[in-house]
Amino acid sequence: MISKKTLVALQFNYKNRSLEDNFETLKRLIKQTPDSSIVLAPELCLSGYKYESLQESANFSKKILDELKILSTCRVLALTLIEEIDGKYYNNLKLFHNGKLIETRAKARLFPLGNEEKYFTSGSGKDIDIVEIDGIKIATLICFELRFTELWQQILGADIVLVPSFWGKLRKKHLKTMSEALAIANQAFVIVANSSDEDMASSSAIISPFGDVHRDDSSFILKREVDFKEIKKMRKYINIGLGA
Numbered sequence: 001m002i003s004k005k006t007l008v009a010l011q012f013n014y015k016n017r018s019l020e021d022n023f024e025t026l027k028r029l030i031k032q033t034p035d036s037s038i039v040l041a042p043e044l045c046l047s048g049y050k051y052e053s054l055q056e057s058a059n060f061s062k063k064i065l066d067e068l069k070i071l072s073t074c075r076v077l078a079l080t081l082i083e084e085i086d087g088k089y090y091n092n093l094k095l096f097h098n099g100k101l102i103e104t105r106a107k108a109r110l111f112p113l114g115n116e117e118k119y120f121t122s123g124s125g126k127d128i129d130i131v132e133i134d135g136i137k138i139a140t141l142i143c144f145e146l147r148f149t150e151l152w153q154q155i156l157g158a159d160i161v162l163v164p165s166f167w168g169k170l171r172k173k174h175l176k177t178m179s180e181a182l183a184i185a186n187q188a189f190v191i192v193a194n195s196s197d198e199d200m201a202s203s204s205a206i207i208s209p210f211g212d213v214h215r216d217d218s219s220f221i222l223k224r225e226v227d228f229k230e231i232k233k234m235r236k237y238i239n240i241g242l243g244a
Contacts, residue, residue, distance in 0.1 A: 003227055003228055003229060004225055004226065004227050004228070005036065005037065005038060005136070005225070005226060005228065006033070006034045006036070006037040006038070006223055006224070006225045006226075007037065007038050007160070007189060007191050007206045007223065007224055007225075007226055008033045008034075008037050008038065008039040008040065008191075008221060008222065008223045009040050009191050009192060009193040009204040009205065009206060009221075009222040009223075010026070010029050010030075010039065010040065010041045010042065010045070010193050010204075010220065010221060010222075011042065011193060011194060011195075011196050011202060011204040011217075011219060011220060011221075011222065012025055012029065012042070012045070012195075012196055012220050013195060013196045013197040013198070013200075014042070014045050014046070014048055014195065014197065015048040015049075015195065015197040015200075016048075016197075019046050019047060019056070019057065019060045022045060022046045022047070023046055023060075023064060026041060026045060026046065026079075027067075027071060029041075029220055029221055030071050030075075030077065031071075032221060033075060033221065033223065034075075034223070035074040035075060036074060036075060037075050037076070037223070038075070038076040038078075038136075038138075038160065038162075038191070039075055039076065039077050039078070040078050040079070040162045040163075040164055040191045040192075040193040041077075041078070041079035041164060041193055042079075042164055042165060042166060042193045042194050042195045042204070043080050043091070043142060043143050043164040043165050043166040043193075043194075043195070044080055044081070044082065044091065044166055045079060045080075045164075045193075045195070046060065046061070046064075046079075046081065047060070047061075047081075047082050048166070048195075048197075049114060049116075049166065051115070051118075051119045054082060054084070054089045054119065055084065057081075057082040058082050058083055058084035058089065061081040061082055061083050062083070065094075065101070068094065068096055069096055069099045069100065069101060070099060071096075072096035072097055072098060072099060072100075073098060073099050074098065075097075075098075076095070076096070076097045076133055076138070077095075077096045077097070078093065078094070078095045078096070078140065078162050078164065079093075079094060079164060080092060080093050080094070080107070080142060080164050081094055088121040089119060089120050089121065090106040090107070090120060090121055090123065091106065091107040091110075091116070091120050091142065092104050092105065092106050092107075092123075093105050093106075093107070093140050093142055093164070095131060095138070095140070097133050102131060102133065103131050105123055105127040105128070105140075106121070106122065106123025106124075106127070107120070107122065107123055107142040107143070107144075107145065108122055108123045108124060108125040108127065108128060108142075108145060109122070109125070109142075109144050109145045109147075109148055109151075110122050110144065111143065111144040116144075125151065125154070128140070128141070128145070128151055128154055128155065129154075129155070130155055130157060130158045136159050136160060136228070137157060137158045137159045137160070138158060138159070138160050138161075138162065139155035139158035139160070139161045139162070140161070140162045140163070140164070141155070141161060141162075141163050141182075142163075142164055142165075143163070143164065143165040143166055143167060146163055146165075146175070146178050146179065146182065147174075147178065152182055152185060152186055155186065156186055156242060157242060158186065158188050159188055159189065159228060159231055160188060160189045160190070160191065161182060161183075161186065161188055161189070161190045161191070162191050162193075163179055163182075163190060163191065163192045163193070164193050165192060165193065165194040165195070165201075166194070166195050166200065167194050167195070167200060167201045167203070168199060168200060168201060169198075169199050169200055169201050171201065172201035172202075172203055175192065175194065175201050175203050176201075176203050176205070176215075179192045179203075179205060179207060180205075180207055180211055180213060182207075183207040183208065183209060183211055184209070184210070184211045186209075186242075187209045187231060187234045187235050187238070187240065187242055188209055188231065189206065189207065189208060189209060189226055189230075189231070190205070190206075190207040191205075191206055191207075192204050192205045192206075192207070196217070202217035203215060203217065204217075204219075204222055205222070206222055206223075206224045206226070208226065208230060209230055209231050209234040209235075210230070210234055
């Protein structure tokens with residue numbers, strides 16, 4: 001495993017902007033991130049939850065896939081996109097690395113208060129797993145999935161958990177508390193990337209296995225160089241069976 005890596009959470013407002021404008025913002029921010037970094041964008045950061053234009057969003061997602069691959073050159077890039085498959089719409093996580101699409105999975109736990117179940121088809125919880133890139137074990141929990149602690153158990157052993165979110169301001173404390181608890185419970189780094197729209201919680205963060213938090217609600221780009229030896233150190237210091 002590479003010992004040191006820069007972790008990056010992107011944080012910006014996008015709910016009432018066009019797909020094209022949001023993609024320009026995303027590209028601009030990604031280009032400011034260091035080579036070899038691991039970059040996470042907020043949930044549905046191009047489209048937001050515009051249920052009236054799902055097909056338009058799905059068409060746009062298809063059109064930009066090759067450009068997203070290029071943007072992932074020399075870095076890991078993760079985000080979620082609206083995609084249409086066999087007449088059904090999915091909130092799909094896409095994980096890119098060095099110009100290639102590494103993983104796609106659909107959000108498995110849809111948020112009932114946001115009517116997601118009415119418009120999206122859920123994925124399978126069995127698809128929430130660990131992907132290894134350059135010796136780094138990466139898992140993902142998409143927004144509402146963070147609330148299900150049985151999924152924390154499912155991804156035990158991951159070095160990094162990515163949490164792309166569109167999390168409301170009213171439940172800001174929940175996002176902060178659970179993401180920090182996840183890092184401590186799983187003895188892993190956690191990256192949270194959340195929308196900074198007015199009614200959203202912001203609270204994007206990079207959290208260490210010890211629970212140390214780097215968070216700044218005013219930043220578009222949060223970055224922190226981390227040493228993965230911290231994981232081994234923590235798992236040896238407090239042994240919960242994850243190995244040193």
